Amino acid sequence: MHSPALAIRHTPLVAVYGTLKRGLRNHHWLANAEFVGADTLTTATLYDIGPYPGAKAEPSNGVEIEVFRVDAGRLKALDRLEDYRVRAPKRGTYDRAVYRTAFGPAWLYLYNPDVSGYSAIRAGGWPTSA
Numbered sequence: 001m002h003s004p005a006l007a008i009r010h011t012p013l014v015a016v017y018g019t020l021k022r023g024l025r026n027h028h029w030l031a032n033a034e035f036v037g038a039d040t041l042t043t044a045t046l047y048d049i050g051p052y053p054g055a056k057a058e059p060s061n062g063v064e065i066e067v068f069r070v071d072a073g074r075l076k077a078l079d080r081l082e083d084y085r086v087r088a089p090k091r092g093t094y095d096r097a098v099y100r101t102a103f104g105p106a107w108l109y110l111y112n113p114d115v116s117g118y119s120a121i122r123a124g125g126w127p128t129s130a
Contacts (some may be wrong), residue, residue: 054111
């Protein structure tokens with residue numbers, strides 16, 4: 001449970017894997033954020049929810065992420081977009097957790113709802129070409 005101001009003191013980086021990536025429909029939420037670089041995570045698996053993916057804390061063969069440097073205001077906006085609830089993180093659509101990346105620790109939004117019936121993406125990225 002971290003407010004955006006406290007979260008940014010912990011780490012100013014956020015890792016994205018879906019519609020927030022460069023060239024995708026929600027990237028405008030990161031328009032003025034500094035792109036730090038691309039990486040892969042083997043500690044998260046993506047699920048294709050349809051119009052967007054959701055990440056779960058499950059092993060994978062490496063899912064693609066993009067890492068950005070953000071400020072507290074931008075993280076607060078991302079929290080609203082992802083329905084992250086500071087006081088009850090498990091009750092929102094996404095929770096937020098710190099993951100290790102090649103650029104240092106970064107916040108990653110984890111999907112709270114059940115993913116039964118959705119296709120897992122254990123390697124590569126979203127959207128998939130398959």
